[in-house]
Amino acid sequence: MSAPFDPSRFAALATLALKARYVMEGFLHGIHGSPFHGPSVEFADYRDYQPGDDLRHLDWRLYARNDRLCIKRFEQETNARCYLALDTSASMTYRGARAWGSKLDCARVMATALAWFLLKQNDAVGLVALSPGAGRVADGDSAGRLCYLPPSQQSSRLGRMMAELEALDSAGDAALVELLQHTGRLAHRRSLILLFTDLLEPSEEVELAFKRFRFDGHECLVFQVLDPDEIDFPFDDPGVFEDLESGERRQVAGADARDAYLSRFAAFMRRHEELFRLLEMPHAVIRTDQDPGKALGRFLSSRARR
Amino acid sequence: MSFLFPWLLLGAVVAGIPVWLHLRHRRPKNILRFSALRFLDDQPRPQRGAVRLRDPLLLAARLLALLLVVAAFAWPFLRDAEDLVTESRVHILDATMSQQVEGAFADDLEAVRAAVADSGPEVQNAVVLLAGEPSVAVRFSDDRAAADGRLSTLEPTHQRGSYLEAFRLAGSLLDQSLGQQKKIFLYGDHQANQWTEHESAPPFLRDVEVTLEDPPRVRARPNLSLGEPQVRYFFLGDRTFVDLSVELAHQGVEQAAVEIRVGDKEVLSESFDLKRRPRRLTLRAQWRVDPSSPRRGASATSPRGGASATSPRRGASATQWLRGTARVEGTPDDLPADNRSYFCLPPVEEGRVALLARSPYLGVALSPEVMRGRWTTEVLDPAAIDPDVPLEQLPDVLVLEAAYAQSEQVRSLMLRCLNNERGVLLLVDRATPLVKGFLRELGFEVLGPSGDDDSRSRRADGAGQGFRYFATHHPIFLPFLTGNLGDLSQVQVASYSRLRSRPGLSRPLIYSSAGEPLLVESRKTKGRLLLFTFGFGPRQTDWPLQPSFIPFMDLALQYARSATPLETSWRPGELYTLRSPTVTAGGAGADAEAAVPAVSEVVVRGEGGVELRRAPFDSERGARFRVPDQPGLYDLTHDDDPAVRAVLAVNPSPKESRLEYAGEPDALAAWQVATVTDEEAESGADPRLLASLAAAEQRWWWWLLLGALALLTAESGLLFLKTRKAMP
Known part of the structure; x- marks a missing residue:
């Protein structure tokens, strides 16, 4: 894996599994130990031993000191519950000339790799996304397109999740707010939420939804997937641009519009970085022309060091 | 030209789909679909150009082909002007017992036959025969000669039918008829009780013209009738008696002679003065049936008082079926068919x-x-x-x-x-x-x-x-x-x-x-x-x-x-359902009752044991057959066994004996409802003109389909030429 990343070769990998394995090995190469520590090992209090309790949880030291049989209780007696939330709004389908895939492809690959990794360390992994063909949870007006897999530790969950991820399709319009609302409703308290999105949705409700996550005690990691075209706006020729989500059209003057675009894009990025800093939510920008494994590795290593 | 398939218009809308697709798929060039256009919202909106149709010839060929296919599958049904039916008529022929007065049924039958034969080709005819249950004697689709042959065999009945049911059947026939004008002709005696007993029925004749043929010339006719006989046994000590009551109705008759016979023995024979008597009298008679000692006492009473003569007679034994007849004679009497009333009683069983x-x-x-x-x-x-x-x-x-x-x-x-x-x-x-x-x-x-x-x-x-x-x-x-x-x-x-x-x-x-x-x-x-x-x-x-x-x-x-008494009194033509094969031993005596073999058929026998009809017997559904139309006493036997299992007394409905007539019935106005006003009816287009305009034949279907195929072929050719021209 020391060879330089080649977007075209990576795109040629046939299946999501191959890509995910490639990415997982890439980011494992850069970290040491698990970057995720769920709340499952935090000690809470003692209670008296009752016949039938598991002796593994008996505090023998306390027994030696006080001659009392006590059971140690933890905050939560399961491993961490992780939710992979994928933004499938229409803007995620954009693929520039330099990218190895669309933003949605990139999110799929990273989500699969992380699911693989989390399941290997016995964490429960679930999936939340919006897709036109889904509809497994009949609740609310969007029930017809909600794709939801509850968290599970079973290794078979990976295959199911890959199938769901591969079947994901663009929701057709702006869908980030709806996704965040569904995720907040479905996730248990104090869960780990891994969000893959481009954040390109001009709504106050997005910020409110992130604040809601924080209020509910969730730990949220935001992977902002961006195409290099969105970052540096390489278009020189004037032409008609059509928005992927709203269908609105603009007559863009090419290079003349670039400065304005870049300044607004930078402000947009600064505002979100400030938001995530205030909410103490780790935030990583993933470019679709780069090796997603290395990007993940760097991000998770920095998180592990914290 | 008319199209039987009513979805033609909807199918024609399908022709709009190519136009919509043609315009919808017109995609401007040099458009870049971008995800972050929100950062370029200060850029101007592009000017939208006028919608221009491209390849109009191709579009026209596609549209025409589609229209022809739709028209072909709509299956145009075209009729020649001379074959067009403009009027549908249903003739209701009253065949109830009251039509036997002065040969009224025969006159009406001839009138119906003439009306059917004289109507032109633009008129379709059906005939409903009103008996106990109205039935269709001639259908719209029947040939004129066959219809006349069928009508010539019709006979008057002793049954009581309902005008309402006959009109309902006629209305349902007209609902399925082709003519724009729908008419019902009633050939009957217009008995008043036929019209009044269903006056409150909701309207059901929509836009149907009703004509009452030959309305009654008199309001009432003289008649004497006997009906509704009720008979039972009663016992005094070791003596057995029969109690009979029968309704005597008279109208315009001053003197009547009543005779009651049981078997071949006369029980009562008296004359009654009917002057100033109520129109309906209950005639009651009692007599001893066992041969040991006759009992005196027969009288006529009415619910409103009054009495008449008595007469002692002796009847038959109570160990056999009791069969009797009550007969009344008097003049003038326009309907002799209702002067007899038949009764029967099963033998007494301990x-x-x-x-x-x-x-x-x-x-x-x-x-x-x-x-x-x-x-x-x-x-x-x-x-x-x-x-x-x-x-x-x-x-x-x-x-x-x-x-x-x-x-x-x-x-x-x-x-x-x-x-x-x-x-x-x-x-x-x-x-x-x-x-x-x-x-x-x-x-x-x-x-x-x-x-x-x-x-x-x-x-x-x-x-x-x-x-x-x-x-x-x-x-x-x-x-x-x-x-x-x-x-x-x-x-x-x-x-x-x-x-x-x-x-x-x-x-x-x-x-x-x-x-x-x-x-x-x-x-x-x-x-x-x-x-x-x-x-x-x-x-x-x-x-x-x-x-x-x-x-x-x-x-x-x-x-x-007797929680479930044996029903012995029936109306002519009524549907009889026999549930249990063993009705009673009757004249066969106790030996026949002891061993009842499996029954496969029930036989109805008339006077002298003449077999009238047979009905198969099923252990679950019993036997079903129509009671004979002629009033009288009928025996029920099993298979070829002559032992009488039951006796049926068939008497006509006393309602048919009331010879009072209604000239302009109110019920008819209540049954009719008009949804088309006279102005609308007059302003409608002439059907003959419409038929003339439809100058195509059903074979055009093939031409339409052929045209559609030709146009599709031309469209494919045009597309091929266009594609080849566009290739470098």
Whole structure:
């Protein structure tokens, strides 16, 4: 894996599994130990031993000191519950000339790799996304397109999740707010939420939804997937641009519009970085022309060091 | 040109789809679909150019091909002008019995045949024959010659039919007819009761013109008729009598001679003066049927009073089917077909009575000395009652006093009898709490003994009170109307239990002078329950000492026993359903009843044993056949066995005998409703003109399809040329 990343070769990998394995090995190469520590090992209090309790949880030291049989209780007696939330709004389908895939492809690959990794360390992994063909949870007006897999530790969950991820399709319009609302409703308290999105949705409700996550005690990691075209706006020729989500059209003057675009894009990025800093939510920008494994590795290593 | 397929217009809308696709898929060039356009919202909006159609020839070819395919599959149904039906007529021909007056049916039949034959090709005709049930004699699709042949075979009937049903059938025929003008012609005598009995029916004839052919010239015709015979046995001591009542209706006749015959014996032959008599009289006759000693006494009474002559005669034995005829003659009489009335009675069969009573009177009344040949009485031992006796050992009627109902075994036996269509006579001589609770289960509430709070319940001299009312039209009390069976008004009841029952579940048959029910019939159970609110003890009533007691007990037992009486009176043409093959042994005697072989067919035989019809018998569905149209007495036999199993008395409906006519019936206006105004009807286009415009034939379907295929081929060719031209 020391060879330089080649977007075209990576795109040629046939299946999501191959890509995910490639990415997982890439980011494992850069970290040491698990970057995720769920709340499952935090000690809470003692209670008296009752016949039938598991002796593994008996505090023998306390027994030696006080001659009392006590059971140690933890905050939560399961491993961490992780939710992979994928933004499938229409803007995620954009693929520039330099990218190895669309933003949605990139999110799929990273989500699969992380699911693989989390399941290997016995964490429960679930999936939340919006897709036109889904509809497994009949609740609310969007029930017809909600794709939801509850968290599970079973290794078979990976295959199911890959199938769901591969079947994901663009929701057709702006869908980030709806996704965040569904995720907040479905996730248990104090869960780990891994969000893959481009954040390109001009709504106050997005910020409110992130604040809601924080209020509910969730730990949220935001992977902002961006195409290099969105970052540096390489278009020189004037032409008609059509928005992927709203269908609105603009007559863009090419290079003349670039400065304005870049300044607004930078402000947009600064505002979100400030938001995530205030909410103490780790935030990583993933470019679709780069090796997603290395990007993940760097991000998770920095998180592990914290 | 018309299209049978009504979705043609919807199909034509499909032709718009290519236009929509053509415009929808017009995609401007040099458009970049971008995800972050929100950062370029200060850029101007592009100018939208005018929508221009490209390849109009291609588009036109596609549209035309599609339209032709739609038109072809809409299956145009085109008719020539000369074949067009503009008018549909239904002729209703009344064939009921009242049409036999002065050959009215034959005249009307000829009129219908002429109307059908004379109508032009633009008129389609159907004929509805009104008999017991209206039927279609000629359909719209029938050939004229075949229709005339079928009409020529029609005969008048003795049945009673409904104008309403005939008009409904005619209306349903017209709903499926082709003509724009829909007409009904009624050929009948316009009996007034035919129109008035269905005046409240909701309207159902929509935009149908009704013509009453040959309206009546007179309001009424003279007629004499006999009908609705009711006949039953009753017994006095060891003597058996027959009680017959028959309705005599007269109109415009002053003198009538009535003759009643049973078999070949004459029972009554009298003349009656009908002047100033009510239009309907009940003729009542009673005679002894066993040959030992004849009984005197036959009289004619009417519900409004009046009496006439009596005549003693002797009838047949009660061990055979009793068959009789009542005949009336008089002049003038325009309808002789209703002058006879036929009646029959099944032979008397001995019934079984179980007795649980301390009343010595009951014991005597039901003793073998009194009831021999009709009832065998078994006095039950209260200490040895088995409520679970086999079904065939259950008595036909259980007579018990309520004091015995305190025993659970007795209550169970009584309920078992009632649930298995056995009769029960219950005498409430005591009303203990247990008895009250049991009666409450049966739907009766005991309010207390008489005299507790009702000062009217006891006369001043302490002798009790008599009957204030008894149900004179109930089968038990009908024979008492002549007075020969004793005077019920002389019966005194000293004490009784005051009873209240839920309305609808029972009907009182006797009321005391205080207005309290003394005898109640329950309608709640399968078997018949007659509940007396008093006992037959000497302190409670003197009825057992009255001459009416024995006949009453016998009639009450007969009524309680026959939960499902054998129906012997039928109307001409009525549908008969025979459930059980063994009706009665009848003339075959007891030997035939003992061994009834498996029945495969039921045979209806007329006079002299002539076979009229056969109906297959199925053990589940029974046998179904039409009763013969001619009034008379008919025997039912099984297969080839000549033993008579049942006798049917067929009499016409007395409604047909009322020869009163209505000139302008109100019902007709109520049945009709118009949804098209006269102006709309006049402004409508001429159907002949429309037909002339439709100058195409059904074979055009092929031309339409061929045209569509040709256009599709041309479209493909055009597309190929265009593609090749565009290639470098």
